[in-house]
Amino acid sequence: MSAFYNTFERHSHGEGLKGHSTHYCPGCGHGLAHKFLAESIDELGIQDRTIAISPVGCSVFLYYYMDVGNSQAAHGRAPAVAIGHKMANPNSIVVSYQGDGDLASIGLAEIISAAQMGLPISVIFVNNAIYGMTGGQMAPTTLKGMKTMTSPYGRNENMGSPLKMAELIAQMDSPIYVERVALFDSKQRIRAKKAIKKALQIQVENKGFSFVEVLAECPTHLHLSPTEAQDWVKNSMLPVFPLGVKKDVEPTHIFSFEKPSFESGKLLALIGATAEDVPKFANSFPKHIDPLDISLKLAGSGGDGAQTAALLITRTAINEGFDSTHIPSYGPESRGGTSYADVHIAEMEVLSPSAPDPHILIAFNQPSMDKFAPKVRENGIIIGDSTVIHSMPAIDPTVKVVMVPMSAIATELGKIMVKNVVALGALQAATGLFPEQSFLTAIQQGLKDKKELFPLNVEAFHRGMEAALKSEKI
Amino acid sequence: MPNSRENLLPAVDPAYCKGCARCIDACLHNCIEMGNEINPLTGLTPVILHLEDCTHCGLCVTACPEPYGLHMDSITDDYSAVRPETFDGVVKTRPKAASIPSTKIPINPGKPILIKGTYASSIGAVLAGCRHFYGYPITPSTEGAELMAKLLPNLDGIFIQAVSEVAAINMLYGTGGAGLPCMTFTSSPGFSLMLEGISYMIGSEVPSVIVNIMRGGPGLGNIAPEQSDLKLVCHGLGHGNTQCVVLAPATPQEMLDLTMLAFELTFKYRNPVIIIGDGYLGQITGKVSLPDYMIQPGLPDWAVYGDAGHRGNLIASIDITEPDLEARNIRLNHKYDTMIKAEQRSDSFFCEDAEILLVAMNTPAQMAKGAVQQLRSEGIKVGLFRPITAWPFPVDALSKLIPQIRQIVVVEASNGQLEDEIRLSLSKAGVTQLPPISFVRRFGGILPQTHEIVEKIHALEGVVA
Numbered sequence: 001m002s003a004f005y006n007t008f009e010r011h012s013h014g015e016g017l018k019g020h021s022t023h024y025c026p027g028c029g030h031g032l033a034h035k036f037l038a039e040s041i042d043e044l045g046i047q048d049r050t051i052a053i054s055p056v057g058c059s060v061f062l063y064y065y066m067d068v069g070n071s072q073a074a075h076g077r078a079p080a081v082a083i084g085h086k087m088a089n090p091n092s093i094v095v096s097y098q099g100d101g102d103l104a105s106i107g108l109a110e111i112i113s114a115a116q117m118g119l120p121i122s123v124i125f126v127n128n129a130i131y132g133m134t135g136g137q138m139a140p141t142t143l144k145g146m147k148t149m150t151s152p153y154g155r156n157e158n159m160g161s162p163l164k165m166a167e168l169i170a171q172m173d174s175p176i177y178v179e180r181v182a183l184f185d186s187k188q189r190i191r192a193k194k195a196i197k198k199a200l201q202i203q204v205e206n207k208g209f210s211f212v213e214v215l216a217e218c219p220t221h222l223h224l225s226p227t228e229a230q231d232w233v234k235n236s237m238l239p240v241f242p243l244g245v246k247k248d249v250e251p252t253h254i255f256s257f258e259k260p261s262f263e264s265g266k267l268l269a270l271i272g273a274t275a276e277d278v279p280k281f282a283n284s285f286p287k288h289i290d291p292l293d294i295s296l297k298l299a300g301s302g303g304d305g306a307q308t309a310a311l312l313i314t315r316t317a318i319n320e321g322f323d324s325t326h327i328p329s330y331g332p333e334s335r336g337g338t339s340y341a342d343v344h345i346a347e348m349e350v351l352s353p354s355a356p357d358p359h360i361l362i363a364f365n366q367p368s369m370d371k372f373a374p375k376v377r378e379n380g381i382i383i384g385d386s387t388v389i390h391s392m393p394a395i396d397p398t399v400k401v402v403m404v405p406m407s408a409i410a411t412e413l414g415k416i417m418v419k420n421v422v423a424l425g426a427l428q429a430a431t432g433l434f435p436e437q438s439f440l441t442a443i444q445q446g447l448k449d450k451k452e453l454f455p456l457n458v459e460a461f462h463r464g465m466e467a468a469l470k471s472e473k474i
Numbered sequence: 475m476p477n478s479r480e481n482l483l484p485a486v487d488p489a490y491c492k493g494c495a496r497c498i499d500a501c502l503h504n505c506i507e508m509g510n511e512i513n514p515l516t517g518l519t520p521v522i523l524h525l526e527d528c529t530h531c532g533l534c535v536t537a538c539p540e541p542y543g544l545h546m547d548s549i550t551d552d553y554s555a556v557r558p559e560t561f562d563g564v565v566k567t568r569p570k571a572a573s574i575p576s577t578k579i580p581i582n583p584g585k586p587i588l589i590k591g592t593y594a595s596s597i598g599a600v601l602a603g604c605r606h607f608y609g610y611p612i613t614p615s616t617e618g619a620e621l622m623a624k625l626l627p628n629l630d631g632i633f634i635q636a637v638s639e640v641a642a643i644n645m646l647y648g649t650g651g652a653g654l655p656c657m658t659f660t661s662s663p664g665f666s667l668m669l670e671g672i673s674y675m676i677g678s679e680v681p682s683v684i685v686n687i688m689r690g691g692p693g694l695g696n697i698a699p700e701q702s703d704l705k706l707v708c709h710g711l712g713h714g715n716t717q718c719v720v721l722a723p724a725t726p727q728e729m730l731d732l733t734m735l736a737f738e739l740t741f742k743y744r745n746p747v748i749i750i751g752d753g754y755l756g757q758i759t760g761k762v763s764l765p766d767y768m769i770q771p772g773l774p775d776w777a778v779y780g781d782a783g784h785r786g787n788l789i790a791s792i793d794i795t796e797p798d799l800e801a802r803n804i805r806l807n808h809k810y811d812t813m814i815k816a817e818q819r820s821d822s823f824f825c826e827d828a829e830i831l832l833v834a835m836n837t838p839a840q841m842a843k844g845a846v847q848q849l850r851s852e853g854i855k856v857g858l859f860r861p862i863t864a865w866p867f868p869v870d871a872l873s874k875l876i877p878q879i880r881q882i883v884v885v886e887a888s889n890g891q892l893e894d895e896i897r898l899s900l901s902k903a904g905v906t907q908l909p910p911i912s913f914v915r916r917f918g919g920i921l922p923q924t925h926e927i928v929e930k931i932h933a934l935e936g937v938v939a
Contacts, residue, residue, distance in 0.1 A: 004541045010788070012795070017489055017515060020542040026518065027494030031539025038541065048568075048782035051652075054790070063788055065541060069778040071651050072790035074674045077644035080636065084648015084656075085780065087606060087632040092652075092780020110644070113637035186500050186533045193536070219494075226494035258630035260605035262770040264581045270628055271597050273764055275584035292847075311759060315588055318761050325726075326759040351844035352924045353758050353837065 003041040003050070003067050004034075011064040023061055027226020029216020030059050032183045032192070033126050037095065038066060040197035044204060050093045051085045053078040055107075057099035058132040076107025079114035082121045090257035093203050097124045101131045104140040104163050111169075115209055118174025120255050122199040123211045125165055128218040129237060136221035141165075143240055148221070162240055166213040170246035176208035178247040182215040182238070184230035191243075207251040215241055278319045278445070281435040285322060285347040289431060292347060295355035298423075299340035299372050300364025305420030308446075309362065310341035312424060316434050316442040317345040325353045340368065345433075360431060362423050363389060364406070373399075383426050383468070385419070402430040404467040410460065418460035425464020426471075436465070482546040483525050484534050488513050490542045491520035497544055500537035503527040571783025574772035576603060576741075583764035591755045592618030592659065594726040594762045595685055596625065598733030599657050603769035604683070605631030606656035608645035610638055610664060613697040614753040615687035618659035639664040643671030643684075650680040650746075651789035653777025655737050657683040661753075662691050662703050672746055673712025676806070677791025679776075681740035683733065685749045687756035690919035698919025699753030701836060704891035707748050708865045715803050717810045719817050720748045720864040722835040726760040732862070734765065739817065741774070743809055750864060752887060754837040754921060813866055820868035821860040824850060825875055828857025830931060833872075833896060834885035835861050838922050842885045845927035856931060861895075869899035876905055881934055884913040885922050 011018040024031050041050050050068035054060055056075035063070035069092070073081040082096040096114075103111050103125050114121065130148055131137040137150040140163040145154040170178040177199060181192035192214055199210035215237050217229035224232055261267075286294065296313060298306040310326045317324035323346045329339065342355035357377045363369040363384045370393045373382055380399045387407035395401070404426040410419040421443065428439055440458060447454050484497075488509075498506045498521060509522045530546075538544035589597065596618045599607075607622040619635075626633040632649075636642035642658050649656040660668060665686040675682060688703045690696040707720045719739050721732040729751065736747040773779060778787045793799035824846050825831065834842040839860040849856045859875060861868050886892040893913060900908060914922045914930045931937055 002541070021490050021492070021540055024539065026492035027496060028539060031541070032537075035539065035541060048785050049780050051778055051780045053648075060792065063790060067785070069780050069785055070788045070790070071648065071778050072678070072788070072792055073647070074644060074670055077640065077647075077671070080641040080644035081648040081651070083634065084606075084608070084645040084650070085652050085778065086648075087634070087645070088649040088652030088654045088656075089780045094780070109637050110641050113641065117634075186536060189500075189536050226496055227499050230496070230499065257632075260631050261629045262579065262603070262768070264579050264768055267600060267629065267768065268581060268584070268764075270625055271600070271764075272587055273584045274587075275582055278585070293844075311588075314759060318586065318588055323761055327754060327757055350760070350840075351847060352841045353754065353760075354841075354921070354923065356923055356925070 002035070002038040003047045004038050004065050005067040008064045011061070022065065024058065025220045027217055027219045027229060028058070029128060029183050029214065029218070030126060032189060033124060033196070033214050033216065034062065034065055036193040036196045037097070037124060039193065040200050041068065043197065044200055046093045046200065046204060049091060050095065053082050053085070053094065053096045055098040055102040057102045059097055059099055059126065060133065062097050076102050076105070077110055078102065078107065079110045079121070079123065083114060083117070083119055086119055086121050090255070093200060094121045095124060095200070096121060098126070099132070100125070100127045100129065100139040100141045104165050115169045115211065116172050116174050118209045120203045120206050120208050122203050124196060124199070125211065125213045126216045127165070127213055127241065128216040129162070130218050130221045132218050132221060141241075143236060164241060166211065166241075166246045169211045174209055175211055175247060176249055176251050177202050177210040179245045180213040180215065180241060180243050182233055182243055183217065184234045188243070206255040208255065213241070215243070278441060280320055281437040281441070282320045286433050289359050289433065293350065294345045294360070294433070295358045296343040296360040296362070297340060297355045297358040297372055298343070298362045299338070299368035302339045304339065304364040305417065306339050306362070306364060307341050309420035309424055310343045312439070312442050312446060313343050313345070313427075315445060316438045319442055320434060320438055322347055323350050325350045327353050338367070340372070360427070360433075362427060364419070364423070365389065366391070369393065381431050383423060383430055385423070400430070402426060402468050402471045404464060404471055406464070409463045409467060413456060413460055413463070415456060418457060421457050421460040422464035422467070425461035426468035428461075429465040429468035436461075480530055481548060482530060483528055484523060484532075484544050485547040486520065486523065486544045487542070488520040489515050490540055491518070491544070492516070492540060493519040493521060494539065495521065496537040496539065497521060497534035500533045502531070502533065503529060506534060568785050569783055570786070571773070571775050571781070573775040576772040577770045578767045579770055580766060581764070581768050583766050586761045586763045588759060589726060589762050590617055590757060590759045591726045591729045591751060592687065593621050594729035595659070595733045595749065596621040598730035599683065599737065600625055600629065601765060601768045602655060602734045602737035603771035604655040604657050604737060605629055606649045606654055607631070607633045607658065608636050608642040608649070608656065609658045609660065610636050610642050612661045612664045614689060614756045615659040615661040615685065617756070618685060639667035640671065643668040646682040647671055647675055647678070647680055650675065650682040651678065651777070652779050653774045655681070655683070655741070655771050657685065659685045659687065661687045661689045662700070663694065665703060665706065669706070669710070669712040672718070673714055673716050674791050675746045676711065676716045676718065677714060677802070678789045679744040680746070680789060681744055682746045683736045683740055683749065684746060685733070685751065687751045687753060689753050690917070696919045697753060699755070699837060699921055700887045700917055700919060701752055701838070702888040702891060702917065703750065704864060704888060704895065707750055708867075708895060715806060717813070717865060718746050718748045719743070719813055719866070720750060722750050722862060722864045723755065724836055724839045724860065726758060726762050729755065730762050737769070743813060744776070745809060750836070752836045752921070753919070758837075817863055818866050818868040818870055819862035820871045821862055822871070823858040823860065825857035825859060828855055828875070829879060830854065830856040830881045830883065830934065830937070831875060831879045832856060832858045832883050832885055832927065833861070833892065834858065835864060835892060838885050838887055841922055841924045842927055844924035845931070848924065848928055849931055854931060854937060864895065867895050867899040869903045872896070873900065873903050873905050876900070876908070879909045881909050882911045883927070883930060884911060885927055886913070887916055887921050889915060889917055
């Protein structure tokens with residue numbers, strides 16, 4: 001019994017001898033690795049659950065032979081594909097079967113990260129020290145001095161040294177079991193079979209990541225007979241790739257995965273959906289500023305709270321039944337640098353979300369004032385922090401300027417962070433954009449997890465309003 | 475005990491022996507030797523068994539690399555007569571899984587919520603039944619992934635930050651191949667890295683949703699908005715003959731709606747669906763209404779899920795014989811043709827009597843909409859045609875408008891990639907009489923602004939404000 005197909009229908013449609021023989025050259029180690037894998041699957045009773053990932057290389061046609069779920073991966077990506085399958089159905093037993101070019105060259109990032117992620121998948125790594133399918137080129141595991149099609153004078157110092165994958169994987173934290181085995185004599189073959197079965201058993205028990213490196217013969221590209229190739233593995237590869245268990249530890253935890261939830265109440269609560277009515281306070285769209293679409297720019301340093309204030313304005317507008325958008329400037333300097341936000345409020349639909357020439361500017365510092373004040377459109381309004389802004393650039397003469405000591409008020413209230421709420425109070429008083437209660441409702445929503453801060457915010461808002469009414473142009 | 479080890483002896487059909495001689499080496503009693511006759515069927519020289527001294531140890535069988543090569547069989551006089559089909563006397567059969575359809579679960583959508591474009595897409599995904607997310611952080615798409623990292627563990631879903639975009643797209647290949655809805659967010663440089671995987675997905679017919687929040691390029695470029703991946707998503711989805719439905723939302727609301735649509739289409743066609751946004755759309759916060767349903771996904775019959783019913787399935791894009799690969803391509807082409815017929819989507823704004831037609835997608839379409847509004851108030855007959863599918867390009871709707879249009883102005887954040895799509899699709903549709911086409915183009919992370927579009931129209935010959 002084994003997990004091979006009765007007939008290899010996928011091997012040239014199973015015609016003739018191909019229905020029952022592999023595409024491998026005589027004496028190739030892959031056949032044995034396949035056989036031990038197929039027997040292990042059968043013995044563990046996991047044939048229905050198993051998914052074999054075929055790599056790119058000579059074993060690309062693993063799926064011709066294994067009567068399990070089959071998925072064929074791009075070159076080197078088998079461990080990533082394996083993780084995708086395992087996470088889709090944690091009850092599946094996923095085997096990533098890869099050669100040395102696939103795993104140790106192009107797929108290094110995938111295998112290393114998969115190993116260290118430690119998820120329960122089993123990797124069978126067939127190392128024959130050469131590229132088979134492409135015709136005998138140098139592999140990362142090619143021995144020093146070894147002649148290949150791309151190292152015709154022998155692998156020299158400039159071409160590096162053979163990569164010892166089992167040792168590399170074993171020194172990482174997450175893998176549970178790593179062993180290197182060979183196929184060159186009966187004893188090694190029995191060990192190889194045991195190792196492959198153990199790697200699968202570990203996955204069946206949800207223990208974690210297992211890795212078996214199989215030293216295999218490629219008689220064709222070694223230009224040796226199959227039995228000479230066995231001797232070559234024994235005499236030439238073994239000194240570089242010593243056999244044995246490299247790691248075999250008990251896991252720190254057993255993996256378990258719940259079935260994904262499709263409970264609607266839970267999902268809606270998570271995404272913050274609410275059916276609660278929010279009271280409206282505005283009688284109509286603030287047409288005194290613009291009949292259709294009002295744009296605001298809030299600008300300051302990162303930490304001034306420009307983005308939060310902008311979002312509160314957007315929330316206020318949406319609570320009142322209008323459309324509104326907020327777009328931040330963003331960038332690698334997103335902490336501590338210049339931070340500005342564009343807000344639009346439209347009676348029906350916000351069209352262009354940017355505010356290159358805003359109706360209203362709230363400037364939290366001098367550079368922001370200098371940069372954006374000249375762009376405020378005719379009959380617009382500028383609100384600035386008089387604590388830190390001491391001069392005005394040239395602006396349109398119809399623009400109204402309201403200076404409020406935002407930082408000073410916030411400092412007096414004992415919390416500099418409420419500076420932006422002072423600004424919102426000033427905005428309300430200076431522009432009549434929305435009623436006071438509209439803003440306070442939005443602030444209250446924003447503080448739903450920090451209710452104790454609401455009174456302070458109300459006070460900050462009121463102080464901003466008062467200061468705006470008393471403000472004098474600088 | 476008819477099948478006890480003593481009653482079994484090694485046997486091999488010469489046609490399935492490649493003559494590698496590993497068994498000769500393994501036998502401790504010299505029972506096996508190389509034959510001296512070439513097998514006419516294989517051209518290889520099989521071994522010959524002399525089993526007088528055989529101890530039934532089976533080491534020769536363990537040494538044979540061929541699945542149907544040497545095996546232990548009942549003692550007969552003719553060692554070579556046993557056919558592989560009867561090796562274990564069991565013909566393996568499997569129950570075939572039927573497709574389980576997805577189900578719509580009604581929900582109370584409540585009040586509109588206020589969220590970013592990328593968040594809206596994430597929420598659309600979880601509503602569409604996506605519980606698997608794989609990604610690699612890249613500005614300006616990362617917030618979408620961050621929200622998934624927050625939501626999915628609470629829904630017993632999977633969020634994995636992959637080692638690279640290359641790994642991420644291949645994890646999608648695994649989960650999509652297992653028949654479950656899954657997605658990633660990325661931005662232009664990351665999208666380039668995913669193209670190999672996307673080609674494999676198309677070839678293997680694996681569903682998945684890929685959101686590309688396009689940023690300024692080429693190279694590292696910057697993190698501000700651009701639309702210069704249009705040529706990739708329409709004509710360059712990796713190597714080979716590839717197409718995907720490409721959805722181009724313009725607002726946070728559409729980020730949600732089109733993400734939900736993307737999940738529907740990706741399973742309908744067994745083909746990845748790409749959503750392209752621009753950096754602005756990813757970052758913009760706006761009002762989003764939730765739908766009145768959510769999806770619990772089913773499981774398609776073709777999935778490689780890892781259970782009995784799906785055991786015979788294969789996800790692969792390789793066909794080593796040319797006629798097989800040609801057949802696969804023909805099948806894909808049929809699918810693309812169906813998409814072209816069924817999935818063209820567009821939006822028209824003031825197009826009924828328009829003489830000047832703006833064409834724009836994503837956020838530039840919103841800028842263009844603003845321009846239309848302003849120009850209409852001046853009495854200029856201008857309209858906006860907005861492709862919602864970048865591929866298939868909504869050429870049916872556009873061609874109908876062409877006869878009334880005396881000037882097309884393409885508004886885009888790229889150097890003519892949208893214009894190329896317009897010209898190519900009209901040409902393929904046989905529309906030969908084109909009005910003059912001019913453009914407003916910005917790039918490098920700058921979007922065309924409303925006033926630039928207005929100025930462009932004002933400057934057109936014969937336009938009187």
